[in-house]
Amino acid sequence: MGLVIKETKEILHDLLDNAGVAVIYLDVNENIIFCNKKTEKLTGLKHEDILGANWLKILFHKNSSIIKQDMFKAVLDECMRHKREKDFEGVISGIDKNERLISWNFTPVVADNNQTRGAILIGHDITKIREAGNSAKIIDETLKNILSSLKDYALYVTNLEGNITYFGMGSEIMFGWDKKDIIFKHVNTLLDADNAGNNLNFILEQVRLYGRFEKETALITKTGNVIPVILTVNKFLDSSGKHSGYIFIAKDITERKKFEYQAFQSEKLAALGLLSAGMAHEINNPILVISGRSALLMEENFSQKIKDDLSLINSQADRIHKLVDRILKFSQKTKPAFGPVAVNEAIEFILPFAQYSNLPNVKVEIKKSFEKDIRPVKGDLHQLEEVFLNLVINAYQSMPEGGIIKITTSSFENIFALIQIKDTGIGIAEERLKDVFMPFFTMKKDGKGLGLSICHNIIKNHNGTIELESQVGKGSTFTIKLPFIPKEECT
DSSP states (O other): OHHHHHHHHHHHHHHHHTOSSEEEEEETTSBEEEEOHHHHHHHTOOHHHHTTSBHHHHHBOTTSOHHHHHHHHHHHHHHHHHTOOEEEEEEEEOTTOOEEEEEEEEEEEEOTTSOEEEEEEEEEEOTTTSOHHHHHHHHHHHHHHHHTTOTTEEEEEEETTSBEEEEETTHHHHHOOOHHHHTTSBGGGGSOTTTHHHHHHHHHHHHHHHSEEEEEEEEEOTTSOEEEEEEEEEEEEOTTSOEEEEEEEEEEOHHHHHHHHHHHHHHHHHHHHHHHHHHHHHHHHHHHHHHHHHHHHTTSSOOHHHHHHHHHHHHHHHHHHHHHHHHHHHHOOOOOOOEEEOHHHHHHHHHHHHTTSSOOSSOEEEEEEEOTTOOOEEEOHHHHHHHHHHHHHHHHHTOTTOEEEEEEEEEETTTEEEEEEEEOSOOOOGGGGGGTTSTTOOOSTTOOSOHHHHHHHHHHHTTOEEEEEEETTTEEEEEEEEEBOOHHHHO
16 A cells, blocks of 8 residues: 555656646745646746745846736735635746746635635746737736735836826726826825825835835725735836836735734733633632622621611622623633524524513514525524523614614535624714724723624624724624534534
């Protein structure tokens, strides 16, 4: 058996090494961990010089067009991030600086846990097939058409005065401007109005001095929304090689920022959990003493007024004890009892209980839109039911005059179950949204401020995410993503 495996590996190695196409395997950091002989021939480099190097440095010599490299990188980013194959034709230049026309296939390598491990690049040299005269121009246009479909990128060009002369590659989608309305407007239109001039002057000065500028910053849409981006700016050269403007490429990093914020919130919640646990234990001991002693004193032959006072002390101590129990529940990292959970059934189960939870006596309509036969998620049924019940009760309480709660379930990218609970309530001001999952934050008169923080902990322990979108006077939407059970575990 071992000999067969060895021979199979040798055959596979020979097939790859003698293939008529370049085969390159990238790790998650976009460094080359495998290449075949065709790759060596194409680049003019030795095997040992290629392995471990960044793929762009191998496929493009150091004086190659930066904009072409950025376009190639944008295609790979789309491939790896969204786990989609990409086919396109592109011009590269090896160590001999000769341009080669390559038909590329980029394929993501996805592990069993659905995490991207890297990518396989297969390149077929078709230089001889095409006429040398027009191929580069044709390919540049083809590449632009491909990149125009990448939703996370925008490309636009200005003249030396900063007026926009080209607005393509996702720019209309990202910024909300029609091409005809933005052309010849100053690029400051897309920068922060408070310091646009200073920012632009600094950016263009950096490009003039160093040939390139790249920085994480923020841009503005037509409606005034702020988009976090990685902005890359290069010189734009005309056909004679003269500097005639600037090329801007903006990569939308909104999703990355959300992830970073969630990680930051999780760290704060963990720290608060430890602090809360310590405080809860310190409070619990004297409260139990107070409850016990007051109960004993109530059995003594005191006047009714003293007994009433003792009863009040006992009830308030009991109230504190219940609050402390909730704090301890928040701080404890209980491991969920994972199993298959049908989210539609779990939501249906909790809805009757919501109506008996001391809710406002107003008319609330619940609308349900459940995806039929949605795959089960991996989770603790009781904990997830607690989350759904908490969010539905929150929705009720946010509508003192009545309204509509809409609950939807659907599949998201065939990886997650997407659960949304939307109300038409009073909403939350934008500046307060960042605090809603923090312990003890509440907008209710008699709220404890622990419900949403407990929900956050539960969803986090299920390897999911919970987000809130809200507008004052329009309502709030909680969005939960929970990973499906892998299909092979469902059978």
